[in-house]
Amino acid sequence: MSLKFNPDDSLLNATWATVLLSERDVAGQVPINFVTTSAISLRAACFGDNKFGRTAAEKCLSNLLAVGYRRFNIDLYWSTELRQWILCPVSVPSGLHVVTVSPDVTPTATASVAQGTITAEPDDSSDELLYDLGSYKCSDRLDLQDLLAIFKDYLQYTDTDLVVYTRYLSLNLHAAADPTSANEPPSLVTSGQLPAVTEQVSYILNDRLGSYIYGPSDLLEDRRDLNTSWYAVDESYKPITEYFTVEEDPNGVQSTPDGWPSAKFIQLAADRRLLIEYGLVDPQLSEYDLFAENDVIFSPGYLTSTIPAAAADDGSLDSGCLYDPDSTDISNVNASWAISDHIPVPHNFSDESLRSISDLVVNLTACGMTSTLNNTLFNDTADENPVPYRNLTLSSSWAWALGQPAAPTSDLDSAESDDTRCAVMDLTLNGQWRTANCSETHRAACRVDNQPFRWALSSESFAYKDADDEVCPPSTEFSVPRTGLENTYLFRHLLSLSNDLIDPSSSNPLKNAIWVNFNSIDTETCWVTGGPDATCPYTADPDQLERRTVLVAAIAGIVICIIAALTLFVKCNANRRNSRRNRRVIQGWEYEGVPS
Structure with a gap:
């Protein structure tokens, strides 16, 4: 039976819909190589106990998708005997048969191999048999096709503008070990044992998920002629050109050697949602042709730029942050596809260790890097206990303070309405955003020459409500940070100004916060940029957006309520506000992100 997207019911809640949707939309025109997300090793999160069960794998991957992981590092093993890409590091021998000892005894299984018999026993959480293969316990039916079935079911469930997100896969290719020597390195895969054309990873991916994939040829074709690709769509889908190089030939055709499309272009204009690259490839597969008729998978490391980062035990960064106070030139900030090399995870669970890991994810995001989890969290896989995994991916959310954006506290139809539908960056919250009454008076964030990291x-x-084109100085524009790193540059710029202009130590909210160009004036649950007259793009009937967001998100399972589950983290957030030692420090300066 084909596997499906089947997450835990406890994860299917829409409380975080507004946060995730607003942060996705504000970054929607930033080229995707500069937008941070959360990355995870499927091997560590789902098979850290060396058990490769089919039922558990379905639940685990479904949970990881449901809690918002966007990038998956996946280890695939080529079994020369089965002629399949499997997830277990050892090839399960063919010809297995079940032997029932008696009606009252649990079935066992045996398989005759060259050097003995392989035994199996039922998985504790399902009726399937897991075969003992050295230090591994593996199902004989868990392969790449199963994995793609879950992704396809998930993509079909989330096929709506309100919950669509781009996902990334990095595929590490290995040779499966022989079952008679399961703990020994696998043998070299000879040319005759290599996958045939229809068995190649690229062929299988294209066959199962081709309609969702944005591949190398798509990128090449789009780059060659921007006039007919990224520039030929709705204005709100176009990538921000200040992030990449644009060249123009004598005929006026514009092209780019290094640009990437925006998420809005990929998701809404091109109607694609997956980008895939090869990661590591074992030397045993040295003769495997990665590029034969490959139109769906980017070359090894094409979507990855690993940044070494050193962190202290409390989650603060000692090195690796891409924020540079001496440079605001995008060409000098190496943030393209920037990914942290790892997140250290203690073996034993404690409140302090959970907090420090979350703090590190927040700091990495603020510094312009995607955080990568390559360890099993506290010896629990995500099918058994998805909550810690949820905490970490939500910690990569960078804009809003905990509990924000807050809903208006009074009747919106009343003349005395609280009207908290506008966003400010609050310096007392270390650069996080909160809602404010749109009638309050604040200074504003002004982007200089449309540059990502230059602010006034x-x-x-x-x-x-009085904002117009004249509120900012010449050559600047009222704007909003679109990524964690842009937010960091604005925050640090504000801290460098005179206290007469903006005072982070003031208790007066009119002195310690500034407007960012983000509001939900048109529709309460729909945050948009573009000033007070901007409209929500998702529905012509504002009364239906909130109901639709909740319904779609609950069905899709990609937005999560963390209020009840993160009681600990709420407490920790309060502790950080009250204790300087719990503040996060990035290369000598304090920064606090959300959520934690």
């Missing part, structure tokens, strides 16, 4: 402050304070 408006010369005067104003009410958000």
Whole structure:
């Protein structure tokens, strides 16, 4: 039976829908290589106990998708005997048969191999048999096709503008070990044992998920002529060109040697949602042709730029942060496909260790890097206990403070409405955002020459509802940070200004916060940029957006309520506000992100 997207029911809640949707949308025009996300090793998260059960794998991957992981590092093993890409590091021998000892005895299984008999016993959480293969216990039916069945079911469930997200796969290719020497390195795969055309990873991916994949040829074709690709779509889908090099030939055709499309272009204009690269390839597969008729998978490491980062035990970064106070030039900030090399995870669970790991994820995101989890969290796989995995992926959310954006506290139809539908960066929250009454007066964040990392402050304070093209100085524009690193550059710029302009130590909210160009004036649950007159793009009927968001998110399972599950983290957040030693420090300066 084909596997499906089947997460735990406890994860299917829409409380975080607004946060995830607003952060996705604000970054929607940033080229995807500069947008951070959360990455995870499927081997560590699902098979850290060396058990490769089919039922457990379905639950584990489904849970990881449901809690919002966007990038998956996947280890595949080529079994020369089965002629399949499997997930177990050891090839399960063919010809297995079940032997029932008696009606009252659990079935066992044996398989005759060259050097003896392989035994099996039922998995504790299902009725399937797991075969003992050295230090591994493996199902004989868990392969690449199963994995893709889950992804396909998930992609079909989330095929709507409100919950669509781009996903990334990095595939590490290995040779499966022989079952008679399961703990020994596998043998070299000879040319006659290599996958045939229809057995190649690229062929299988294209066959199962081809309609969702944005591949190398798509990128090449789009780069060759921007006039007919990224520039020929709705204005809100176009990538921000300041992030990459643009060249123009004598005929006026624009191209780019290094640009990438935006998420909005891929998801909404091109109607694609998957990018895939090869990761590591074992020397035993040295003769495997990665590029034969391959139109779906990027070459090894094409979507990855690993940044070494050193962290202290409390989650603060000692080195590796891409924020550079002396440079705001995008060409000098190496943030393209930036990914942390690892997240250290203690073996034993404690409140302090959970907090420090979450703090590290927040700091990596603020520094422009995607955090990568390559360890099993506290000896629990994500099918057994998905909550710690959920905590970490939500810690990669970078904009809003915990509990934000807050809903209005009074009747919106009343003249005395609280009207908290506008966003400010609050310096007392270390650069995080919160909602504010749109009638308050604040100075504003002004982007200089449309550059990602250059900021100025408006010369005067104003009410958000009065915002227009004149509120910012010449050559600047009222704007909003679109990534964690952009947010960090704005925050650090504000801290460098005179306290007469902005004062992070002031208790007056009109002095310690600034407007960012983000509001939900048109529709309460729909946050947009573009000033007070911007409209929600998702529905012509504002009354239906919140109901639709909740319904779709609950069905899809990609937005998660963490309020009840993260009581510990709420407590920790309060502790950090009250204790300087719990503040996160990035290369000598304090920064606190969300959630934690």
